[in-house]
Amino acid sequence: EGIWRLSKLSVLVQNDPGKDFLQIHIGLLQEIAKVIKFPVASMLPEEAFSVVRKSFDARKILKEAKFVYTVDMDVSKLLSLEPRTWDFINRLEPKVGLIEHMPSEKFSRDLTSLVHHIKDSNGTLPREQEHDIDSGESHKCSAARRPRIAVVGSGPSGLFASLVLAEFGADVTLIERGQAVEKRGRDIGALVVRRILESESNFCFGEGGAGTWSDGKLVTRIGRNSDCVLTIMNTLVQFGAPKSILVNGKPHLGTDRLIPLLRNFRQHLQSLGVEIKFGTRVDDLLIQNGHVVGVEVSDSTTKLQSDCKKLGFDAVVLAVGHSARDIYQMLLSHNVDLVPKDFAVGLRVEHPQELINNIQYSALANEICRGRGKVPVADYKVVHYVNDKDENSPLKSESTSRSCYSFCMCPGGQVVLTSTSPSEICINGMSFSRRASRWANAALVVTVSTKDFDALNFHGPLAGVEFQREFERRAAMMGGGNFVVPVQTVTDFMENKISVTSMPPSSYRLGVKAASLHELFPSYMTDALRHSLSMFDKELPGFISKEALLHGVETRTSSPIQIPRDGDTYESLSLRGLYPVGEGAGYAGGIVSAAVDGMYTGFSVAKQFNLFHGDI
Ligand code: FAD
Incomplete structure (x- = not known):
């Protein structure tokens, strides 16, 4: 009885409908029938099965490329089967990694229904006597x-914090x-077409x-099946994301799907009473007595001082992203702790998508037809650990180990300008949902740490920001201004030279200029990149x-x-x-x-303001 999970069901590409992630089809029923040892696949009722995960597997070690499924089987829905066939299914036994009896129905709520569920089970809405107004906590709001x-x-962080807090009644x-996505789209258009960079949109x-x-x-290292990730995915589906993101092994939306989704998200927040100030x-x-009591804001579309306003709040959730360098500076001026953190810096490599398809899929590459075929456009993920102990390591003299890896790979995408200053x-x-462009791009980055910031004379909590800025300025100089991006072919980078004549085209719309990128970074980075590139070429010839x-x-x-915060309350x-x-x-x-x-x-802020009691 109950739900049984069947994993590693492989369906050959030719027996699969391809892009429909939720469909139960005969090819899949045949695989299910094999696992549960049921003789006639076509007799299995489709409604008894639901796809939990579907991934594409074209590893070279396989003879043929496959879609690999995980499917849940609801035994109660098999009852429509002819009773004599039950005999076969009675033999079902758990088998590690292949057949698993699910203890209970899997958690799969969107955030709105989750909050309602918590409210119901906790009897939550704020009980006035529990508001702490006289106990020295004078900054908590009054009970009234x-x-x-x-x-x-x-x-994403600000939207989801707002959603939870608004649902709890804050x-x-x-x-x-x-700006809101409609206006922001026009500002981005002006940047891409007329080179006008709006510093605030x-x-x-922007939204x-x-x-x-x-x-x-929508890939994450948190764990694809964790309750928190499923809740986020279900909430995105609620706002218009396709249900395939719930099962796709590598879920992807693309800008064209994100824009209407954000509009729906905004409308829902407004319906809950959230005031949105773009x-x-x-x-x-x-700040009063060591406690935030509000914010000072200004109209970001003008530069007039007279536009400053002071707004009072009981708490401030700071969800400003990593490009709000002015906010870091402001926090420092109030002695808020900021700790420098390691990160990674490098270059973005772009190949023709066809080349990546050929490297990854060989014979299957023809199936792709620019995002329309059965098979997803090929991607890759490469990582190389550059070890100082290694005989051939370029870091031998450095006594440091670094990782070099690909990051944010965009198959069928384009390279875009993410500067916030000219x-x-x-x-x-970035990419659109079909991933149909002619190019595949990915960052190739090398880890850097405070030791590297020190070496360039950048010290203190914002040393990493200065380090970023240094190379962003050098790149702007190399490009010669006007948002032109400096480029170099990988072969030239490997050989320390530039050939101006035979440059391949780029998806970057504001122009590229041949440059000596091998001279942009300190040698430890260039060497690590070069060494790693030769390793990546072994993996992906x-x-x-x-x-x-x-x-x-x-x-x-x-x-x-990083801004240190309490692990339970999330407060600075x-x-x-x-x-x-x-x-x-x-x-x-x-x-x-x-x-x-x-x-x-x-959740944490809602709890501290007694908007609910109990655990999440
Ligand atoms: P952000 O998304 O950066 O949001 C911060 C917001 O705060 C911004 O809207 C900003 O305008 C606002 N803000 C800043 N300062 C202030 C202020 N003083 N007053 C008022 N508002 C302020 N991640 C993925 O998982 N998958 C991808 O495919 C992917 N592709 C990416 C492509 C691009 C081009 C970029 C730039 C990033 C991509 N990322 C991707 C990274 C991802 O976008 C970020 O990790 C994520 O958006 C971080 O969310 P956040 O809420 O912390 O901050």
């Missing part, structure tokens, strides 16, 4: 009114320096945060190619600082009432992990 919470930043104001700033004009990959930048925190160049990658173009620079792979350890969250605070890296961090911070 709802707590007023400012959430600063509408990236009075939430969401403050965003950038661009690829990093949805850095994750909006992005690749929209084009409003937080410039300062208002004197700096930094880039990243053809990766080093005249058609592969390196673009400079990729600096904002994660936050260069150095400033009461401040809740640092998401990537900018050093607690997430990517859309899903930022959303999870925002969600938990929302």
Whole structure:
């Protein structure tokens, strides 16, 4: 009885419908029938099965490429079967990694219904006598009114914190320096077509945060099946994401799907009473007796001092992302603890997508047809550990080990400008849902730490930011201005030369210029990149190619600082009432992990304001 989970069901590409992730089809029923030893696959009732996971597997060690499924079987729905056939199914036995009896129904709630469930089971809404007004906690709000919470930043972490807090009944104001997606889209258009960079509305700033004009990959290292990730995924489906993200082994949205999703998210927040202030930048925190009591904001579309306003709040959730360098500076001025953190810096490599398809899939490459075929466009993930002990290591003289790895790989995507200031160049990658462009790009980055910042004379909590800025400026100089990006073919980079004549085309729309990228970084980085590239070429023969173009620079792979906070309450350890969250605070890296961090911070703040009792 109950639910049985059947894993590692492999269906050959030719027997699979391909892109429909939820469909139970005859090829899959045949695999299920084999596992449960049922003689006639076509007799199995489709409604008894649901797809939990579907991934594509074209590893070279396999003779033929396959889709690999995990499926849940609801035994109660097999009752429609002819009773004599039950005999076969009675033989079902758990088998490690293949057949598993699920103890209970798997948790799969969206955030709104989760909060309602918590409210019901805790009997929650704030009980007035429990508000702590006379016990010295003078900064907690009075019992008579709802707590007023400012959430600063509408990236994934800010959106999810706002959602939880609003669902629990807090009075939430969401403050965003950038613009709503409609206006932001026009600003990004002006950047890509007319080279006008709006410093407050661009690829990093605006509704949805850095994750909006992005690749929209929803992969995370937190654990695909964890309750928190499933809750985020279900909530995204609630707001319009396709259900396939719940089962796809490598879920991906793409910018075109993210934009309407964010509009739905916004409308839901507004229906819960959240006030959303776009084009409003937080410039300062208002602090009394070591406790945040509000924020100072200004209209980010003008530069007039007279636009400054002071707004009172009971707590501030700071979800500003890793490009809000002015906020880091402001926090330092209030003696908020900021700790420098290791991160990674490097270049973005772009290959023709066809080349990557050929490397990864060989015979299957023809199936792809620019995002329309059965088989997903090929991606890759490479990592090399450059060990100082290794005889051939370029770091032998350094007594340091570093990792060099690919990051944020965008198959069928394009390279975009993620600078927030015209004197700096930094880039990243984005794609649309079909991933149909002619190019495949990925960052190739090398880990850096405080020792490296010191070597360039950057010290203190913001040394990492200065380190990033240094290479962003160097890249802007190498490009010659006007957002032109310096590039070099991988083959030239390997040989320390530039050949201006035979440059492959780039997906980057604002122009590229041949440059000596091998001279951009300190030698330990160039050597580590070069050494790793030759290793990657062994793994993916053809990766080093005249058609592969390196673009400079990729600096904002994660936050260069962390804002220490309490592990349970999520409150800053150095400033009461401040809740640092998401990537900018050093607690997430990517859309899903930022959303999870925002969600938990929302729960934690709600709990501290007695909006619910009990555990999550
Ligand atoms: P952010 O998304 O950075 O949001 C912070 C928000 O705060 C911004 O909207 C900003 O305008 C606002 N803000 C900042 N300062 C202030 C202020 N003073 N006042 C008011 N508002 C302020 N991750 C993935 O998982 N998958 C991907 O495919 C992927 N692709 C990416 C592609 C690109 C081009 C970029 C730039 C990033 C990509 N990322 C991707 C990373 C991902 O976008 C981030 O990890 C994620 O958005 C971090 O979420 P966050 O909420 O912490 O911060």
